[in-house]
Amino acid sequence: MNTAPSVTADQPNACYNIAAVERDTGLSKDTLRVWERRYGFPKPQRDQHDERLYTLPELEKLRLLRLLIDSGHRPGKIINQSAVELTRLIAAQTPATSTPPEIAVIIDHLLQHDVDRFRNALLQALMKQGLLRFVTETVTALNHWIGEAWLVGKVAIFDEHLYSEHIQNILRNAIIAQPGRGSAPRVLLTSLPGEKHRIGLLMVEAVLTAEGAACVALGTETPTIDIKDAAPAYAVDVVALSFSSAITQNAALAGLTELRGLLPEEVEIWGGGGALARARKAPQGVLLLRSFDDLRYALERWRVERRRR
Template sequence: MTDTSSHPADTPLYPIREVSRLTGVNSVTLRAWERRYGLIRPQRTPKGHRLYAREDIERVERILQWLNRGVPVSQVKDLLDQPEAASAPEPASDDWQSQRRQLTAAVETLDLGRLETLFNQSLALYPVSTCLAELWQPAVRELEEHWDDQLGAHLQRLSLEAFLRTRIGTRLYHANQVSLGPTLLVTPLPEDPGPLWLLLAALAASDAGYRVQLFDGPLPFAELPLAVERLKASALLLASGRAERADLIRRQLPRLAEQLEVPLALCGPVARIRESELSDSGVALLGDDLPQAVARLRPLLRDG
């Protein structure tokens, strides 16, 4: 592990904002890895600012590799100095399963305090893409399956939507203040019962560096070209957790794609459900894995 005596005086050192840019791990997470788990130990300036050597950055990349293999952050430290052939410990997947169970239970019992803890803890310790793939997307899918025939389902949905709208909205606001990336207009399709998939898509897009302009209610299709123009959006991203009407999918979306001068993309379960009907249209189908969907969008942009 890195300490202040392990680097020659002429070793290049990087501030935390640059390490965050290079690795994609936000500064809050980097600090949590250091304070809670001792995974990295950067040098400090006389004023206490963190400085990272190239070895620290490589260590962060190795941490990400273990996390992406499903290893809980609490088990990563013991693996970092082992040979590369070391395999992920068997209990790793159980950690995410446990978190998903806690998350769905918190929503079903309206335990907002527990929900707050899980949200903050997951995003502090893991990259956003990992949190979405391993925790939030699977939990929302499971909840939506139960909500079809469960007493109190509407209350649970609205409570979760209100919670995520506030937390993700705050993150978007602060991220937009410093983002230099392209503007992405994100809005739902009309039959989506609520903005859960939309909010998670917006979080994934913001994490990928976009300036996200989010409308959590559907806009009339006739006004979407105007919204794209006035907001100077580089792309329009539509999301839905439902299949949506056949006429909207087969006629209105392809027509809208022809009217826009920027890419029109579709994500969430609707993109998977309606894939065969839109495969030959001008609508970009990004799938329902949201971090992957946002990654697929970038090459479609004119400046991508």
């Protein structure tokens, strides 16, 4: 059907090499190749040098697959369904949270590209709810909504970028404005290389600061060795790592295990975020936080235990 000339014929029938697909889907090259071998999907065309060229629809379907696999489906069961069916599956598993009205307004301004109104709507939500509720309810919901809307093509990448920048502005501002300075525990906050999402990290920082902990935020992508050196330098009691779903659950657990081996026992390690939401068991000596309630509970527990000694 689709012979060579058709590629140049129509629109830019944009093609992606395997590295681009790895970058855009988070699926490793090895995984992409082994799926092709085992399941027959994706089955990319080849260039004159026999290298894989993936099409945009393939890439989009791969993203859907990734999302479903992250939330518990098995590759072999779903890989041969059509993109439409996959979309339906995704819709089915989101427990019909029709966009809550309070975030609908915010989203609306974002989609209209009305920067000022968007910013004001966010600020208003923050004022009305207070930092804690704003983070655990509104920002969580917004993140989730935007992630899915982007998948379906409802929002553009640059909308997401703008969203991310403004949430950062607001959270950082709110964290600074926090009254007290915080004392114990001292928590080192960062993510491992490959994990670039800053918002999750800032949300945790906001909650911890609000609860009176002292945060040392290192931003994203700190190699484990550097975390090893940073923990004593800043005399922290806890190292908290954030993993969004940009990273594999396995990769996240491997990182946590490695770090546990590097840090002295008395420094606790907490891990949280989308990638770990459905992890069964934590590595030895690591605490998995599956929600912000878990985070607050962990804080409480630390304080109680510390008092005992």
